Amino acid sequence: MSQPMNLKRHNSPNYSSQPKRYRSGEDGIDHIEICQIAPSPDSPALTMDEVHCYKGCSDIISSISFNNSNTQYATGGINKYLMLYDFANSVALNHPEPPRAFWQVYANSKISSVIFSNDSDNLFAGCYDGIVKSFAIESRKKDPIEIASFPGKVWSIDSHVQQPGLLASASHDGTAAIIDRRIFHKMAWVVTRLKMVDSTTCVKFRKPTELCVTCADRSITLYDIRNSKKPILQFTRSRHNKAVSYVSLSGEHIISSGIDSKVCCWSEAGDCVGEYSSHKNNRNFTGLSSTSELIAVGSEDNRVYVYNKKSSVPVCNRFLYSPIPQTFVSSVTFDHTGEYLLAANSAGYITLFRLDSAQSTHPTI
Template sequence: MLSTALERRKQIDADNTCIQNDLLQLFLEKLKETHKKAISELETQLSYIERDLQATIHGDTETAKGYALPWSNDSLLKDTGDKRKYSDVSNPGQSDDAKENDEMMTKKRRIDERFDDLRELYLDYCGGSRLDTNLDGFSSMLYEVTRFSRFKVLDTMYYTDISAASSIVSSIDFDRDEEYFAIGGVTKDIKVYDFGMMGSGYNPATEENDDSNETTDALHSSPGHEGIRRSIRSFGRHNYRPIVHCPVGVMQCGHKISCLSWNPYIKSQLASSDYEGIVNVWDTSTSQCIRSFEEHKHRAWSVDTCARNPTLLASGSDDSTVKIWSIQSRQSVHTLELRGNVCCAKFSPDNSYHLAVGSADHHASCYDLRFPKTPLIIFRGHRKAVSYVKWINSNEIVSASTDSTLKLWSTDSLDCQRTYSGHRNEKNFAGLSLNGNWLACGSETNTLYVYHKNSTMPVTTYKFPVIDPLTGHELVDEDPPLF
């Protein structure tokens, strides 16, 4: 019996050894197949990279044919007979070749800093066996993303009087011609300023030298609305002289203001929403309210004027509704009912029937106002409330959430196209502004972040200084009580 037990034990051990060998063989075969597939994919990607590299070296791309590299000899400054700029003579001892070489090294450093992100973008743009590789598109994007590194302050202004204790600004918006901008917030006043009077507080003699390009240039070269370009001009390094800017008009609302929206056709018409749920339409030329809508039961967070039909307004409220108003009617013309508090509602720039909505139910959605009962599309992916939605164009929407991310959506797909992270936004309305391919948002670290639409990492940031309103000097405060 003992010998039988020993034989059985040996057989069990042999069976276990056989099973172990079989499992190891299966694992190694799968590992080999996986690695062979990975090697094949890498070899394929390497062939695409080599193809594109040779096309770039031999000038077979449209970018290489049409434009000289910024550090090439053909792009060096030539005497045109025009007056030289201050920047051209700021370092007279430095040769043009040295300047161009420094610029190239700066761009290389920026590529190194965001290489992993750029690699994924390249594969999206140019990967695959397709013949219509978008190398020129990637080249343009690469140039934009690596071109800028900082902001430059041109002016600083204060929303409140010096004696006011709180100065939270809830909304800034420019009129259709970008000649005037309006500011609204907790002081219950809407103040209108002449943008042409801005910039007088900037002293170019104190400007620090840092890279040859500024972020403001990016916004000049971007297509689309100019809102970010205008707003960014008031950010950057704090080289300014404190100057008091007086508004050209003041409208007293009686309640804290949450949002402002200029009419894109009627220059003097401005809409506002406030903490009492009231939507007002103002004539800024007379500083008078010409229409009030008071159907919301709770605080209204946003108001937007339709670009395609300037008689229409959309407002979102804590009463979980979006209301569509016409300035020709005293009552709302549509009411959209949602499951959570509505934080933002924005009309499509090209379609008066399409409306994007962000709400506390963690979703962004798109409605067709001809069928207002149910959303046309629901974009799921945020983990917290969606505080802002903005249209980049008629097919793309950007949403901001208190989960500290921005997300890019396409109306042609339910999937998130890209997620932008780096800023911190967990409980406040931190702001969102767009201009072409550029996205700007605030952070609860008292910092401005700017992203490129095609890059998930911030292109540049700006840490706001804490300024003494009496002296105009920066205060040393590592953790100011701003939130």
């Protein structure tokens, strides 16, 4: 049995940073050796203006997600509630009151990940009880539909933007799953399980037919969802020293973050073309999000750091409010325009920033 990794949200297990090792090619997978490419210092500075800071809940906010139309966002966390917000009210500078959730629903379990369906009619939650749940936003039904269940905590879920009814999940039992209700006239969910070596930590659909899976053994694996029996590519573990906790997409690049205080940018061929390590992340899930040019990552010093892919030096970092000590950033996400960034911390506070770029080689701190 694999050792648990040292990665925590709340009552989450410790994970080992010493993965099992493989000889290149012994399983038929391309284990690509990577070399660091020196980053360019030429990147525009960035200002982050605080629009609102408000109390979202009383505990860790694990996940924030925007719907496809960029009109709503949802949060979920350790307090077991899904909260739904109107984004237009949140960005209104002349709004006298802080944003308030217009709908909330109890999930019966701690929530690790939230995502909207691509039509925004449903909100999906990955939970600590090992169940992926669906909540009907339009009808405001409080009782969830249980889509899939796993022996371990569900750490991450993702919804395919182009294909309605197609989800993916990552869970602590070492399972990455493709969850599909396009079959049988949407009358049932069909679950395809991809068994990994260690706990899976994050899933992200890439292109129409690919799925990225990160794992506690430090690997990043690509699958073709049309034939998922065998991976099409697996990156070597020579860049991350501990478990990989998140994966995100930035144009043609794949972005990964780990509990080694490191974010890596990968080419389609599996080459590491950028490395970013000014933030602090040695223990917790702290969030990762990206646009075509920017990477945002949370930090255990209660700051959110924003990098331009061209530079290893942050273009900006901002402190998040907290009334208690030892607070860490627990979730970050850009809106779909890339103009706004939402960041939440372990004290339950949410901060909305508006981003503004300027042509300068000096970072704005």
